[in-house]
Amino acid sequence: MRTAFINTLCELASQDPRIWLLSGDLGYSVLERFFARFPTRYVNVGVAEQNLTGVAAGVASCGHIVFTYSIANFPTIRCLEQIRNDVCYHELPVKIVAVGGGFAYGPQGYTHHGLEDLAVMRALPNMTVLAPGDPVETALATRALVNWPGPCYLRLGKARETVVHQNPPDFAIGRALRLREGRDVTLISTGATLAYTMETAGRLATQHRIEARVVSMPTLKPLDTAAVAAAAHETGGVVTVEEHSIIGGLGSAVAEVLAELAGAHGPFARFGSPDQIRERIGSQAYLRDQDGTLLDLVLVTLKGRAT
Amino acid sequence: MATDNTHTTIPLARRIRARAVRMVHHAKASHIGTCLSMTDLLAVFYHSVLRVEPRRPDWPARDRFVLSKGHGAAALYAVLAERGFFPHAWLDGYCDDGSLLAGHVSRHVPGVDFSTGSLGHGLSLGCGVALAAKRAGQEFRAFVQLSDGECDEGSTWEAVLFAPHHRLDNLVAVIDYNKIQSFGTVKEVLDLEPLADKWRAFGWAVRELDGHDHAQIHAALGAVPFQPGRPSVVIAHTVKGKGVSFMENQLAWHYQSPNDEQLAAALAELGEQA
Numbered sequence: 156m157r158t159a160f161i162n163t164l165c166e167l168a169s170q171d172p173r174i175w176l177l178s179g180d181l182g183y184s185v186l187e188r189f190f191a192r193f194p195t196r197y198v199n200v201g202v203a204e205q206n207l208t209g210v211a212a213g214v215a216s217c218g219h220i221v222f223t224y225s226i227a228n229f230p231t232i233r234c235l236e237q238i239r240n241d242v243c244y245h246e247l248p249v250k251i252v253a254v255g256g257g258f259a260y261g262p263q264g265y266t267h268h269g270l271e272d273l274a275v276m277r278a279l280p281n282m283t284v285l286a287p288g289d290p291v292e293t294a295l296a297t298r299a300l301v302n303w304p305g306p307c308y309l310r311l312g313k314a315r316e317t318v319v320h321q322n323p324p325d326f327a328i329g330r331a332l333r334l335r336e337g338r339d340v341t342l343i344s345t346g347a348t349l350a351y352t353m354e355t356a357g358r359l360a361t362q363h364r365i366e367a368r369v370v371s372m373p374t375l376k377p378l379d380t381a382a383v384a385a386a387a388h389e390t391g392g393v394v395t396v397e398e399h400s401i402i403g404g405l406g407s408a409v410a411e412v413l414a415e416l417a418g419a420h421g422p423f424a425r426f427g428s429p430d431q432i433r434e435r436i437g438s439q440a441y442l443r444d445q446d447g448t449l450l451d452l453v454l455v456t457l458k459g460r461a462t
Numbered sequence: 463m464a465t466d467n468t469h470t471t472i473p474l475a476r477r478i479r480a481r482a483v484r485m486v487h488h489a490k491a492s493h494i495g496t497c498l499s500m501t502d503l504l505a506v507f508y509h510s511v512l513r514v515e516p517r518r519p520d521w522p523a524r525d526r527f528v529l530s531k532g533h534g535a536a537a538l539y540a541v542l543a544e545r546g547f548f549p550h551a552w553l554d555g556y557c558d559d560g561s562l563l564a565g566h567v568s569r570h571v572p573g574v575d576f577s578t579g580s581l582g583h584g585l586s587l588g589c590g591v592a593l594a595a596k597r598a599g600q601e602f603r604a605f606v607q608l609s610d611g612e613c614d615e616g617s618t619w620e621a622v623l624f625a626p627h628h629r630l631d632n633l634v635a636v637i638d639y640n641k642i643q644s645f646g647t648v649k650e651v652l653d654l655e656p657l658a659d660k661w662r663a664f665g666w667a668v669r670e671l672d673g674h675d676h677a678q679i680h681a682a683l684g685a686v687p688f689q690p691g692r693p694s695v696v697i698a699h700t701v702k703g704k705g706v707s708f709m710e711n712q713l714a715w716h717y718q719s720p721n722d723e724q725l726a727a728a729l730a731e732l733g734e735q736a
Contacts, residue, residue: 209585219594240579245577
């Protein structure tokens with residue numbers, strides 16, 4: 156995803172002189188291609204994320220579109236108040252990019268797990284929150300947010316994610332993308348769990364004769380509430396999928412829509428990280444499935460339904 | 463020229479002080495001490511230093527002024543009204559229901575570039591403005607008014623480190639060093655000394671002056687950058703509550719709002735009637 160991001164950004168920057176990139180001293184083997192081509196629009200601010208964000212706001216206030224880049228929680232939670240006051244309060248076009256959303260840095264430990272970022276960013280006024288599901292969505296999201304007004308947060312996985320979209324989808328900020336049809340349940344995924352969700356949907360069909368609709372939700376805010384309502388009304392249940400705390404992310408955002416929805420709907424469940432910090436670390440897949448797989452959760456959720 | 467300007471800025475500062483005292487009295491607000499300590503600096507900034515156009519507050523080539531110590535809002539609003547950014551009548555509604563004039567500086571007020579209020583944000587904003595101007599070959603400058611208290615903030619020092627590295631000689635920081643912070647003297651709470659040496663060691667060109675001596679302020683702010691290739695910092699030694707004898711050097715006036723009698727006494731000292 157980070158490769159799709161930087162390649163797209165370089166292409167955009169070659170056409171749009173307003174685009175800057177500021178790094179918090181991270182991006183080895185990724186950002187070089189940007190600063191080699193656009194040295195006057197690149198700064199490595201150093202290991203100083205508060206200053207990174209404040210400087211980005213200052214530069215953006217002079218008419219530029221400024222990307223900040225770091226990993227995990229460093230460009231978001233570390234400098235949260237700079238984002239709130241200097242970026243959001245001023246409605247500035249600062250585009251915050253975090254690599255390593257969810258458990259992408261699994262074995263590196265909890266400091267490097269991005270598990271609360273979506274909740275925190277979603278709560279900020281004027282902030283648009285994007286978590287693309289594969290490299291194709293990443294490129295399209297990067298392109299879209301350059302011309303999207305105001306502050307944005309782009310949450311990426313890391314590297315070598317599976318390409319899920321075989322054809323370019325009809326991407327727009329705020330629009331859900333339907334990848335698979337099915338009436339028994341809808342799986343809504345945000346971020347890099349998209350491939351895992353598709354794979355689970357395939358196994359539900361072949362092993363359990365459960366046909367799942369799969370919806371990718373690359374925009375967490377503004378949320379495509381119509382797609383959530385359609386899932387609730389047209390399919391037998393809704394399960395959200397994310398590498399994030401079950402508090403405040405996609406699961407919460409969808410629950411908010413369902414709670415206000417008129418009419419009955421089927422069961423609902425959230426697949427994500429429980430509200431706890433684990434002692435043991437491991438790979439991305441190991442940590443993701445610690446409390447059972449998505450397949451298990453879907454089966455439990457749909458248990459007892461009429462088939 | 464500096465001498466001529468003091469004839470204008472000294473009465474301007476007196477009017478700002480009187481305005482600010484009236485505003486905090488009206489709003490029963492805090493922070494009059496911090497307004498009064500930086501008033502002379504503000505008067506010189508807005509009369510003689512900043513290239514701004516009150517009729518075009520968003521003029522792209524304007525100098526940017528960041529009041530990083532955003533709790534000094536009343537004094538800033540007063541000087542902006544004096545410069546004609548908005549009508550004086552707005553000041554009467556300071557902190558009222560529905561007012562744009564919040565107790566901490568809001569960018570929704572004409573002439574304000576950056577909202578502030580949480581300490582330690584302003585110098586980074588100034589660095590960003592100065593960097594953008596440098597990289598684009600533009601002439602505008604960034605001036606950041608800091609408090610001594612916010613030199614406790616780590617984020618301030620991140621920016622102190624950044625500016626000389628990027629040779630931002632179009633950036634000027636001014637520290638309102640009144641020696642009293644929120645809950646005690648700077649010496650008691652978290653000593654900053656040797657303050658000038660610290661900034662110098664980080665690579666800034668430093669000048670110290672009496673922050674109430676208009677001739678000194680004019681001379682310093684008219685001479686930036688003090689050294690080509692380096693950001694400039696003015697350490698302005700000031701008195702919290704300056705200009706109203708019973709408020710001077712009193713921690714209580716970080717919080718307290720004058721009652722009617724105190725307002726009358728303060729205005730009398732400032733040569734105005736209540």
